Amino acid sequence: MTYTARDEWEQHFSDGRGFRQVGERERELLAEHTSAPDGGGRALDVGCGTGELAAYLASLGYTVDACDFTDSALARAREEHADVEGVRWLQLDIELDDPAPLHEEGYDLITLRLMYPFVQDRGRVLHGLGERLRDGGALVIITPVAQTTPEERRGIALDEDEIAVLAAGWETVERLDADGLAVLVLRGPCHADTRAVETRPATGHALTGALAVVTDDAGRVLLGRSRRGMLELPGGKTCGPEGFAAAAVRELAEETGLVAGPADAYVVTMVVDDSHGIPRLTAVVRITAWTGTLTNVEADKFDRWEFFDLHALACVGDVFVPAARAIDSVWPGVIPDLPPVVSYPLATDRPPVPGEPGEAARLRQAMAQTVADGGWARSEPVRDALRTVPRHRFAPEVNLAAAYDGGDRAVITRRDETGTAISSVSAAWLQADMLESLRLRPGAIVFEAGSGGYNAELIAHATGPDGRVVSVDIDPWVVRRTRAFLTEAGSGRVTAVEADAPLGAPAHLAPRGGFDGSMITYNCWDVSPAWREQLAEGGRLVLPLEMGGYTRAIAFERRGEVLHARRFTYCGFVRDQGQQARPAPVVPLLDGVLTLRFDDGAAARTEGLEEALRGRRHEVATGVTMRAANSYYGSLQLYAATTLPAFCRLVARQAPEEGVTAIAKDRDAPAIVGEASLAYLIHVQTKDSDRPEHREWEWVAHAFGEQGPELAERLVATVRAWDRHIRADDNDRHADPVLTAHPAGTPDDALPAGDVLDKLHSRLVFRWPGRDAVLPGPVERPVADVVAEGV
Numbered sequence: 003m004t005y006t007a008r009d010e011w012e013q014h015f016s017d018g019r020g021f022r023q024v025g026e027r028e029r030e031l032l033a034e035h036t037s038a039p040d041g042g043g044r045a046l047d048v049g050c051g052t053g054e055l056a057a058y059l060a061s062l063g064y065t066v067d068a069c070d071f072t073d074s075a076l077a078r079a080r081e082e083h084a085d086v087e088g089v090r091w092l093q094l095d096i097e098l099d100d101p102a103p104l105h106e107e108g109y110d111l112i113t114l115r116l117m118y119p120f121v122q123d124r125g126r127v128l129h130g131l132g133e134r135l136r137d138g139g140a141l142v143i144i145t146p147v148a149q150t151t152p153e154e155r156r157g158i159a160l161d162e163d164e165i166a167v168l169a170a171g172w173e174t175v176e177r178l179d180a181d182g183l184a185v186l187v188l189r190g191p192c193h194a195d196t197r198a199v200e201t202r203p204a205t206g207h208a209l210t211g212a213l214a215v216v217t218d219d220a221g222r223v224l225l226g227r228s229r230r231g232m233l234e235l236p237g238g239k240t241c242g243p244e245g246f247a248a249a250a251v252r253e254l255a256e257e258t259g260l261v262a263g264p265a266d267a268y269v270v271t272m273v274v275d276d277s278h279g280i281p282r283l284t285a286v287v288r289i290t291a292w293t294g295t296l297t298n299v300e301a302d303k304f305d306r307w308e309f310f311d312l313h314a315l316a317c318v319g320d321v322f323v324p325a326a327r328a329i330d331s332v333w334p335g336v337i338p339d340l341p342p343v344v345s346y347p348l349a350t351d352r353p354p355v356p357g358e359p360g361e362a363a364r365l366r367q368a369m370a371q372t373v374a375d376g377g378w379a380r381s382e383p384v385r386d387a388l389r390t391v392p393r394h395r396f397a398p399e400v401n402l403a404a405a406y407d408g409g410d411r412a413v414i415t416r417r418d419e420t421g422t423a424i425s426s427v428s429a430a431w432l433q434a435d436m437l438e439s440l441r442l443r444p445g446a447i448v449f450e451a452g453s454g455g456y457n458a459e460l461i462a463h464a465t466g467p468d469g470r471v472v473s474v475d476i477d478p479w480v481v482r483r484t485r486a487f488l489t490e491a492g493s494g495r496v497t498a499v500e501a502d503a504p505l506g507a508p509a510h511l512a513p514r515g516g517f518d519g520s521m522i523t524y525n526c527w528d529v530s531p532a533w534r535e536q537l538a539e540g541g542r543l544v545l546p547l548e549m550g551g552y553t554r555a556i557a558f559e560r561r562g563e564v565l566h567a568r569r570f571t572y573c574g575f576v577r578d579q580g581q582q583a584r585p586a587p588v589v590p591l592l593d594g595v596l597t598l599r600f601d602d603g604a605a606a607r608t609e610g611l612e613e614a615l616r617g618r619r620h621e622v623a624t625g626v627t628m629r630a631a632n633s634y635y636g637s638l639q640l641y642a643a644t645t646l647p648a649f650c651r652l653v654a655r656q657a658p659e660e661g662v663t664a665i666a667k668d669r670d671a672p673a674i675v676g677e678a679s680l681a682y683l684i685h686v687q688t689k690d691s692d693r694p695e696h697r698e699w700e701w702v703a704h705a706f707g708e709q710g711p712e713l714a715e716r717l718v719a720t721v722r723a724w725d726r727h728i729r730a731d732d733n734d735r736h737a738d739p740v741l742t743a744h745p746a747g748t749p750d751d752a753l754p755a756g757d758v759l760d761k762l763h764s765r766l767v768f769r770w771p772g773r774d775a776v777l778p779g780p781v782e783r784p785v786a787d788v789v790a791e792g793v
Contacts, residue, residue: 008071008095015074020052021116027180028115028144029058035176035187036111036140038063043110048096048131049117053079053089059111060088067105071095097127100360108136115144116183118168119158122296123308125318126222128168130311132192133401143168143186150182160184163305167227170194170319193317196337198326200277201230209277212285213237213328214250214267216260216292221357221395222309223329224296225321226257229303232320233310235328236260237287246285254289258307259297266291268352271331273324274344286328290355312336312398332490333398334483335415347482355490362394365406369393369430372408379434383442387463388434395491396456397427406430415454416480425454425480428523432555432573433457436544437464439557439569440519445469447513449536451503452523452575453480455487455496461521462495472511474501506532517541525553525575527584527601528761529743534565542568546575549759549766550643551586551601551651551670552636558743567741572636584762591615595661597653598675602759606648610678614707615662622714624701624721627688635685638701641724642672642683644739644768645757646716649674652682664704674716679707681714683721727772740769 038045045064047056052075056068069092070076076091083089092103112131121127131141146159160168165184169175173190213235216224225233236257240249247267254260271286298306310318315329315336326337331345370379370388379385394405397413404413408430416425437460442448445468448461453475462471473496475481484498499508503522506512516538522545533543543558543565555573558565587605589598591612600606643649652673654665664684665671673682682704689698701721705714728737744753744765756769 011072012074015052015072015078020078024054024058024115025181025183028183028185031178031180031185032058032113032142033062035178036062036142039110039138044105044108044136045111045113046104046109046131046134048112048114049120050079050091051075051117053083053086053091055113055115056089057083057086059113060086064088064111066090067092067103067109069094069096069103071099096131097121097123100364101130102361102364104134108134108139110136110139112139112141113144114142116146116158118143118145119160123222123310124164124168124306125227125308126310126314129192129314129317132172132188135192139189141188141192143188144180144183145186146182147184167305171317193314194319196316196318196326197320198323198337198340199232199320200323201232209280209282211237211239211283211324212246212250212253212269212287213324214254214262214287214289215270215328215332216254216262216289217355217357218309219357220309220359221355222311223315224258224260224307225310225318225325226298226304226307228322229305230322232322233318233325234304234322235325236307247287250285250287250289254292255294257300257304259299260292260294262289262292269348270352271328271348272346273327273331274346275323275327277323282324284324284328286331288332288352288355290353311401313401316399332486334479334486336398338399352489354492354494358392358394359402362392362402362406365402366390366393369406369408373431373434376431378431378438380438381464383464383466384434384437384460387437387460388430391456391459391463392491393427393430393456396454396459396487398487415483416477425452425475425477426575427454427456428575432571433460435571436521436523436555436557437461439544439555439571440521440542442469442519446518448472449507449512449517449520449533450474450523451521451533453484453498454523455484455492455498457521457523458484458496458498459488459492462493467495469495471496472499472507472517473497474499474503474507476500476502504530504532506530506536512536513538520544522546523575529558529565529764531745531763534560534563534743534745546573548601549640550649551599552639552643554636554640556741563745565743567738567743570738592662595654595656596663597655598673599651599653599670601651602643602649602761606650606675608675611675611680611707614678614680614710617706619662620705620710620714622703622705622711622718624703624718624725626721626725627698627700628685629695629698637728638683638721638724639672640739641728641770642717642720644759644766645770645773646672646674646720648676652680662706672717674713676707676709676713679705679709679713681705681710681717683717723772728770737771739771742767 042063045059045066047068050056050068050070056066059066066089068089076093080091148156148159148161151159171194172188176187178185214237228234236254237250238253246269251262251267268288269285270288273284275282296307298304316338327343330337330340373379374385394402397405400413410429412429413427414423418424442465444466446465447470450458450471450473453473458471458473462469478500481498481500488496516536518541520533520537520543525546525548527548537543537560541560546553546555553574555571556567557569559568587600589605589608650673651670653670654661654663657667658664671682671684685699686702688700691697703714703717746763748765753767756767759766
């Protein structure tokens with residue numbers, strides 16, 4: 003019995019046939035080694051057939067999801083086990099179907115009985131099931147073994163090599179015997195970290211060859227598990243006058259049975275590296291279309307061929323070095339920590355390559371709906387862009403759930419040597435909000451700084467078929483990655499350029515009348531003159547601007563030489579790496595336990611401040627309360643940062659009970675400094691409740707030093723002024739300032755009235771509601787002095 007088609011299995015079960023019954027020894031082993039957790043557990047039985055094992059797992063205390071791809075098997079299961087409670091019968095092909103029906107919170111036990119040998123993409127399926135295990139859970143595979151299976155039935159069994167492969171990477175592997183069946187109990191991590199490995203030295207002629215990069219209709223890449231103990235791409239050496247593309251097409255057919263036409267084979271990169279002291283030249287050939295049935299033609303060289311999810315390539319074990327580098331040339335970053343290599347990308351006009359699993363489309367629609375429901379995607383063009391552009395194709399290193407997270411999750415795609423994120427795909431709600439703020443018309447030409455591909459494609463989609471996007475980034479790796487992904491999944495309307503973004507777009511790419519809109523996707527300390535100069539009159543510039551160390555995505559509209567703020571959004575992005583990057587002056591205190599950050603302007607003098615911090619702490623309650631710890635906080639931060647002289651941020655590196663400030667560890671508080679004195683602002687809980695909406699916090703000023711009481715009064719007055727004029731109501735709404743950005747060098751008398759924050763290239767003027775009113779008099783509430791403990 004070696005069926006491969008679904009209709010054959012349908013007929014099998016319709017005819018009343020089934021599998022070998024679950025034996026008593028199997029039941030004993032399952033009860034002993036995979037008993038249900040206290041209070042019950044959740045189990046998944048994959049390929050459940052007529053349901054005998056699923057019913058037994060229910061008797062052990064599990065709530066069971068039992069899935070099979072045949073309707074006839076499930077019909078018999080429902081009939082034969084109608085009296086069994088706790089089993090949900092699901093028609094699902096674990097390899098091909100969207101796994102949406104499966105339990106979102108995972109399983110304590112997953113079983114595959116007598117069905118694993120029938121799985122084509124075994125590595126991918128095993129990895130995906132392993133990701134669904136809860137902590138402490140087990141995956142159990144029950145299978146015949148080849149040594150005890152007749153030759154004519156070997157197709158239903160696993161040999162020892164295959165068993166070793168499926169067991170690799172798991173923390174613990176128990177192999178048990180149940181009347182001739184192998185029972186494999188796998189626990190712990192479901193993978194081994196990927197390594198790029200070499201083979202034995204080859205002949206000089208064999209060091210010139212071609213590798214084929216092939217994907218299926220779900221976007222998964224084809225790899226073969228070779229007899230050399232590693233994963234490899236189809237390919238080999240060229241023969242005679244044969245070209246690289248022709249060699250890749252020929253090797254693909256000879257090794258896998260898949261057939262591609264010469265017109266569908268594109269040499270995308272030539273990789274030059276070293277193999278045991280001999281130079282090696284490898285052509286990476288992207289196959290964009292193929293036909294045929296996947297077959298292991300050269301069984302003496304490969305155990306099998308299967309398609310792998312791109313996000314799983316970081317943990318598939320050993321990969322042949324040329325294959326790893328070929329994959330990296332098409333999807334940079336999916337295999338981490340590859341050593342540098344010399345490569346020569348070739349200009350080619352190959353088409354985008356389609357393909358995605360059904361799950362991606364479902365998750366994309368759900369993400370778009372979440373963003374729209376949150377009010378971030380207000381127009382149909384932006385909503386349609388979210389529903390259409392395949393976000394996962396621009397973040398292939400993460401699984402689909404992470405790529406299409408509709409919450410506040412960004413996908414980090416690159417880190418520096420310290421582990422700090424320097425490139426990412428931002429949260430979808432924020433991308434939608436910033437795109438809405440541009441207010442683009444169809445056919446708009448847009449500048450984007452900070453590349454990656456996905457955000458640029460959102461813009462291109464929202465502007466329609468006549469729109470165009472110029473995307474620049476200073477990091478050559480990011481640009482290479484962006485171009486690769488745009489080629490794979492882009493619209494053809496985005497141009498990625500390596501450049502320092504504050505210099506603007508290269509002159510030949512900038513439209514004569516200026517860009518209709520510009521979006522900066524990294525934290526900016528300043529507004530670059532080029533962004534204003536390359537922006538059309540009335541066009542909008544949306545950028546995450548740092549003010550006093552706090553970032554807001556601000557939509558500016560150009561009116562002559564002045565930029566007028568139209569909208570503010572609380573946000574955070576990766577930091578600038580270019581010529582406008584500005585490290586904030588930092589002053590450590592108490593051996594680094596505390597840090598003062600002066601994000602705008604020079605660092606203030608701090609002589610005598612450490613001695614003051616060892617003295618008494620002065621506290622003043624503001625009388626201003628809020629119902630959620632972070633409600634309104636962003637508004638108050640920005641108000642204080644732009645209206646208080648000598649403003650800075652105080653950062654704590656110890657837990658509140660260990661330090662002197664009561665600031666949470668690794669958090670910061672708005673602060674001002676004086677002569678050997680310091681005051682800062684925190685919120686303390688004044689009312690607790692089982693219901694979050696009934697909890698309450700109050701703003702309190704803490705101060706140290708002789709001038710501490712005066713500085714604390716200044717902070718209290720600021721909070722109270724903010725409460726009266728900025729904080730509009732108890733529904734988390736607040737008033738934004740009127741903000742204008744003027745070129746540096748603009749004389750004071752040419753600026754509007756307001757609080758001025760000077761940058762290198764711009765002068766920001768803030769006009770807050772109520773700032774022309776007289777600030778309140780002396781503090782009315784009693785003052786408490788507290789001795790700061792333990793330094």
